[in-house]
Amino acid sequence: MLSYNPINTEMLNTPRLQKRLSLKGAVQISCHSFLVYKEDGGKTFLKTGKDENIQKSVVRNMIESNPFISKMLRRYHIKPSIDTKTLMELTNGHMNETCNIAMGVYSILSEKIKKQVDKICLKEASMLHDLGKILIPSKILNKPAKLNTKERKIMNIHSTLGYELLKTQDINPETLALIKYHHQNLKHSGYPNLPIENTSSDLGVQIISIADKYSALREPRCYRKRLSRLEALLILYREVREGKILPDVFQALVRYAEKYDN
Ligand SMILES: [Fe+2]
Ligand SMILES: [Fe+2]
Numbered sequence: 001m002l003s004y005n006p007i008n009t010e011m012l013n014t015p016r017l018q019k020r021l022s023l024k025g026a027v028q029i030s031c032h033s034f035l036v037y038k039e040d041g042g043k044t045f046l047k048t049g050k051d052e053n054i055q056k057s058v059v060r061n062m063i064e065s066n067p068f069i070s071k072m073l074r075r076y077h078i079k080p081s082i083d084t085k086t087l088m089e090l091t092n093g094h095m096n097e098t099c100n101i102a103m104g105v106y107s108i109l110s111e112k113i114k115k116q117v118d119k120i121c122l123k124e125a126s127m128l129h130d131l132g133k134i135l136i137p138s139k140i141l142n143k144p145a146k147l148n149t150k151e152r153k154i155m156n157i158h159s160t161l162g163y164e165l166l167k168t169q170d171i172n173p174e175t176l177a178l179i180k181y182h183h184q185n186l187k188h189s190g191y192p193n194l195p196i197e198n199t200s201s202d203l204g205v206q207i208i209s210i211a212d213k214y215s216a217l218r219e220p221r222c223y224r225k226r227l228s229r230l231e232a233l234l235i236l237y238r239e240v241r242e243g244k245i246l247p248d249v250f251q252a253l254v255r256y257a258e259k260y261d262n
Contacts, residue, residue, distance in 0.1 A: 132161030
């Protein structure tokens with residue numbers, strides 16, 4: 001099994017805090033598995049999954065502060081509802097694991113490559129990359145079969161939705177770009193379309209993307225079993241040969257997997 005970093009259990013979910021949450025203030029999500037409420041420059045940390053109402057109010061605030069989100073949901077005929085169960089599962093499972101892998105891969109890469117990637121942004125983005133899935137209807141998210149074309153189109157907006165949810169929340173633009181493009185690749189054949197001039201985040205995108213894919217392949221899905229380490233690496237190696245993944249990043253993943261994924 002892959003090694004999970006323990007989730008920080010520091011919790012301030014007290015009646016006093018709940019009172020404070022009814023006040024207006026900027027809302028932010030941190031890279032440490034917590035929803036964060038900022039007030040007067042101070043930060044309050046909330047463990048995800050602890051209080052559904054607080055989580056919903058935090059996300060509702062995010063939706064209300066960016067009208068583009070409602071517009072996008074309408075365009076895809078998605079009824080706005082906030083799936084906090086998905087948020088908790090993703091935060092404590094897949095997003096946390098993607099973050100561990102991304103950080104592991106980063107640490108193995110050469111100094112020359114490391115210099116081109118902002119480590120903090122990579123960590124924040126990998127911890128938050130699938131946040132947009134909380135707005136994807138669960139019948140699509142948890143469908144125990146292959147998605148049809150229409151469902152795939154809806155599923156593929158999750159990275160843009162995550163970006164839009166966080167765009168108004170005082171998050172580093174590099175972190176936001178990594179969240180938006182975590183399904184992109186070197187050939188730019190992923191989604192959403194990458195602006196032609198934007199190549200600076202390619203390396204960060206490469207790391208978050210390979211960590212995301214490896215984490216997903218090593219997890220069981222309702223439509224397939226959990227793949228072995230070798231099976232997962234072989235699938236990603238195919239993408240290296242197709243020119244979608246940078247060989248250096250893949251090699252770092254192989255070394256990471258050999259050491260930490262037994
Ligand atoms: Fe994703
Ligand atoms: Fe993901």
